[in-house]
Amino acid sequence: MNGIQPPDALIEVEQLSDLIRLCRASIYARYDKASPSFDSSFPARVYLSPRTVRWRLSEVLAWIETRPRNSADALGGRQINGQAPVEKQGDRDA
Numbered sequence: 001m002n003g004i005q006p007p008d009a010l011i012e013v014e015q016l017s018d019l020i021r022l023c024r025a026s027i028y029a030r031y032d033k034a035s036p037s038f039d040s041s042f043p044a045r046v047y048l049s050p051r052t053v054r055w056r057l058s059e060v061l062a063w064i065e066t067r068p069r070n071s072a073d074a075l076g077g078r079q080i081n082g083q084a085p086v087e088k089q090g091d092r093d094a
Contacts, residue, residue, distance in 0.1 A: 010054035
């Protein structure tokens, strides 16, 4: 994003993509209930017109805060294919 924006700012899909590191298709898949990427907690779209969509920056930032910080958090301690999640150096509490 260019510059500092107030938390109640409305952002475009390109800015949303930069913030959450997902492409446009992955963002819109979060709203498709038939998609494996569907996420009911994903920030709501704000329609300015039938073809103009924005997102509230404050809602996006709040959603980001709910996301797991590392792979161990994302998996809830579960293993994949018999292997424990990879722990990056610095992820452990000292």
